[in-house]
Amino acid sequence: MQKMTLMIVDDEERFLETTRKLLEKKGFQVVTAGNGSEAMKMLYSREVHVVILDVKMPGKDGNTILREIKQLFPLVEVIMLTGHATVDSAIDGLKSGAADYLTKPADIEELIRKAEDAYEKRLRQEEKIRLAQSKQIMKSPREILKDSTGEG
Numbered sequence: 001m002q003k004m005t006l007m008i009v010d011d012e013e014r015f016l017e018t019t020r021k022l023l024e025k026k027g028f029q030v031v032t033a034g035n036g037s038e039a040m041k042m043l044y045s046r047e048v049h050v051v052i053l054d055v056k057m058p059g060k061d062g063n064t065i066l067r068e069i070k071q072l073f074p075l076v077e078v079i080m081l082t083g084h085a086t087v088d089s090a091i092d093g094l095k096s097g098a099a100d101y102l103t104k105p106a107d108i109e110e111l112i113r114k115a116e117d118a119y120e121k122r123l124r125q126e127e128k129i130r131l132a133q134s135k136q137i138m139k140s141p142r143e144i145l146k147d148s149t150g151e152g
Helices: 013-025 036-045 062-072 084-095 108-137 141-149
Strands: 005-009 029-033 050-054 077-082 100-103
Touching (some): 005 013, 013 108, 029 036, 036 050, 036 062, 050 062, 050 108, 062 077, 062 084, 077 084, 077 108, 084 100, 100 108
Parallel strands (some): 005 029, 005 050, 050 077, 077 100
């Protein structure tokens, strides 16, 4: 199985670095972004499986970035990260396609558990896509003959 790559997006530099180090110590590949625009640029240049996305950031907020991620990278799973005052925003995020949400300060073990759950969900979606694609490729002899004769 491919190793999960996590992206943490938060404007709090200290939180980013501390969380990145803790996750890397546990064997995860981690990239960080200080804002949503930086995160979007990184998503174009590397494969990321799960994004931990802060709801409240300067510039574009987390829910705006979530919608952009889901539109451009629908298989990327997103977990919203929120302070207690913005739980309603996290719930809005769930409605927009977030896999889950965490409240700050996030317990590292809970973060890992939710990230692993989101990654498993992504793997299941990828498998469904592969299955659907293989069904299109592997037609029955009758379908192949019908296609080649132009009969409908």
